[in-house]
Every structure is written in structure tokens, then in C-alpha cells.
Amino acid sequence: MSVATPQCLFLAKSAVLSALVLTAAGPLAAGTPFIILASTTSTEQSGLFQHIVPQFTARTGIEVRVVAVGTGQAFAIGRRGDADALLVHHRAGEEQFVAEGYGSERRDVMYNDFVLIGPRADPAGVTQADSIQDALVRIAESSSAFASRGDDSGTHRKERELWSTARIEPSGRWYRQLGSGMGPTLNTAAAMDAYVLADRGTWLSFRNRQELVIVFEGDEALLNAYGSIPVNPERFDWVKADLARKWHDWLVAPEGQTAIAEYRINGEPLFFPFRD
Numbered sequence: 001m002s003v004a005t006p007q008c009l010f011l012a013k014s015a016v017l018s019a020l021v022l023t024a025a026g027p028l029a030a031g032t033p034f035i036i037l038a039s040t041t042s043t044e045q046s047g048l049f050q051h052i053v054p055q056f057t058a059r060t061g062i063e064v065r066v067v068a069v070g071t072g073q074a075f076a077i078g079r080r081g082d083a084d085a086l087l088v089h090h091r092a093g094e095e096q097f098v099a100e101g102y103g104s105e106r107r108d109v110m111y112n113d114f115v116l117i118g119p120r121a122d123p124a125g126v127t128q129a130d131s132i133q134d135a136l137v138r139i140a141e142s143s144s145a146f147a148s149r150g151d152d153s154g155t156h157r158k159e160r161e162l163w164s165t166a167r168i169e170p171s172g173r174w175y176r177q178l179g180s181g182m183g184p185t186l187n188t189a190a191a192m193d194a195y196v197l198a199d200r201g202t203w204l205s206f207r208n209r210q211e212l213v214i215v216f217e218g219d220e221a222l223l224n225a226y227g228s229i230p231v232n233p234e235r236f237d238w239v240k241a242d243l244a245r246k247w248h249d250w251l252v253a254p255e256g257q258t259a260i261a262e263y264r265i266n267g268e269p270l271f272f273p274f275r276d
Helices: 006-016 041-045 048-060 071-079 091-099 132-142 154-165 182-192 200-205 241-252 254-262
Strands: 021-023 034-040 063-069 085-088 107-119 146-148 175-177 196-199 212-216 223-230
Touching: 034 041, 034 071, 034 241, 041 048, 041 063, 041 182, 041 200, 048 063, 048 241, 048 254, 063 071, 071 085, 071 091, 071 154, 085 091, 085 241, 091 223, 107 200, 107 241, 107 254, 132 154, 132 212, 146 182, 146 196, 154 196, 182 196, 182 200, 182 212, 196 200, 223 241, 241 254
Parallel strands: 034 063, 034 085, 146 175
Antiparallel strands: 021 063, 085 223, 107 196, 107 212, 107 223
């Protein structure tokens, strides 16, 4: 009688929670080799995986099954050995994940930036701000509605860092922590006429904008870098290390970097590869 590994148990749970799982390459034949990739709702909701994963699968025959969660949840999945690789966007957390022995290495894959979204009327006067910290001070001082993901995602972690550098501890009725992904948070912000921090990729693919527009962008503090990490087989001997390594290497190779660069919405790139 065989004993199920933790990854097998995770797969069984994933069948129940199928809304989280994106098989980006589409249905494949039974027995097709695959990896589980824990990644972010921002990369999934932007449509990036539907563009790049079929190209990887065509090249290697390996399917990539994406579990789209916040970056904090992706780290937790990796720490249980319930994924073969991660693609996330919180550099400090990624380096800690590797330093603790859960990941074998981290590589830069791509970047875009965060943008501050808000109502066209801009009640806090954010468009007049000279830095992202100034923008956040204006929102807090005017008690203008702000929708926070509140889910320990990479975007939420960045937001908390920005509030900290602005020396503000956001609280009160104006600050709403939603505990939701980027798309649902943008939907709520649109309904509330609220300010919200978003990654540019999800914003470009978001359609229910109503009166929301970009009110602040371009600050160096808003850089949004993504890293790839294979889960360490020395820690979890059941992970598909060889297959995960092929994905990891492909992402930073010319073919993968070109696939990332070619993904656009209305002619505008969503992510930029880290090229030498």
C-alpha cells in the first residue's frame, strides 16, 4: 500500500478548490508531466500565463498548473512542499525563503511597476503629489476612501512598506482591508470610488474601471520585480525538481524572456524582462 505524499494530498485539495487552479496550457493527455507553480493573482489575472505557458509546454512537453494566490500564501505553499516552483514579487520574502532552505535559488524574471489608482475627481489631490509618500499622506489627511487588498500578497506587502515610509499607520473607516485578490479589490475600489494600489499589469487588463484612473505613477519606490524560485528538493524529496528546473531556466533564457516581452494588451506591454 503506497503512502500519499504531502504534494499528492495538496493535489486532492486543489480539486476541491479548483477556482484557484489555472491550467494555463489547456487540457492535455493523461500522463503528461506537469509541475505545480505557486504564483500571484496579479500574474494570473493579467493573462500572462495563458500567453507564456503554452509556449513552454510546446517546447518541453511539461504542463504548468498554476495555483494563483497572494505572495504570502505562495510562500506558505512552498514551505509545505506543496508546489514545485514559485513565481512571486516580494524580494525580501523571496531571499528569506531561499536563505531558510525552502528554495534552491532565486532569479530575476521580469518587472513592471505599481500604480496608485483613484477616482477621477481626486478628492485627496493626489495628482499634485511629488512622491508616493506625499500621495499617501494626502489620502490619510483627507480621510479619502482607500481599498487595501489586506491579504499578505506582494502588492499588500508593498503597500504596507509605502505606508511605513510615509510614517502613517492607516486605520479608521476610510481604510478598508478587503482580504481579496487584485481584480476583486479593483472592483470594490471602483464601486467605492476609492484609492487603491495596483500592479500595472492587472490594471491594464482590468475593464470595470468606472471612474477610476491612474492618479500617481513613476516613483522609483513603485518598482515591482518578480522572481522565480524552484522549491528545494533537499528539503522536500517529492518535488519535481528536474521539471521545475526546466521551467526556471526557460523563464530567464532568451525564449522565455521574449515570450514575456511580447505579451501586450492594446499594444502596451504588461511586463518587462530582465535582460543583460
